[in-house]
Amino acid sequence: MNDIDKLIxxxxxxxxxxxxxxxxxxxxMLQLATQTFTQRHRFITAMxxxxxxxxMGLCVWFLIQAFSTDNTQTLIKWTIGIFxxxxxxxxxxxxxxxxxxxxxxTREIKRVELQLxxxxxxxxxxx
Numbered sequence: 001m002n003d004i005d006k007l008i009x010x011x012x013x014x015x016x017x018x019x020x021x022x023x024x025x026x027x028x029m030l031q032l033a034t035q036t037f038t039q040r041h042r043f044i045t046a047m048x049x050x051x052x053x054x055x056m057g058l059c060v061w062f063l064i065q066a067f068s069t070d071n072t073q074t075l076i077k078w079t080i081g082i083f084x085x086x087x088x089x090x091x092x093x094x095x096x097x098x099x100x101x102x103x104x105x106t107r108e109i110k111r112v113e114l115q116l117x118x119x120x121x122x123x124x125x126x127x
Contacts (some may be wrong), residue, residue: 026107032100041099052092059085 026036036045059082067077 026104029100032103033096035103036096036099039099039103045096045099048096052089055085055088055092059089109112 018030037043039057061082062078062085066075066082069078
């Protein structure tokens with residue numbers, strides 16, 4: 001836990017701290033990756049993983065073909081295929097990381113909503 005987390009934990013009331021403890025700590029990167037398979041886009045995530053693996057296999061095959069060719073023109077064609085597959089893998093990975101980021105942002109928004117609801121209840125009790 002870093003300094004800002006300690007300051008926030010000290011500033012919270014006991015009820016807020018208990019409520020935030022129920023939510024739990026932030027998940028690890030592996031947990032975030034597996035949570036994307038339980039979200040509403042789980043089919044698209046599974047397809048993205050499948051296409052990533054397929055593009056990786058194609059990239060390896062293109063590399064083998066590029067290193068085994070003697071003709072410069074075919075070498076250029078295989079290299080274009082390598083470039084295309086690497087770009088495809090990068091785009092699919094970016095999409096996956098954005099999907100994980102969406103999960104994290106949604107979790108943080110829910111925490112803020114919880115704190116706002118508790119603050120609103122305290123204000124209404126005081127009035």
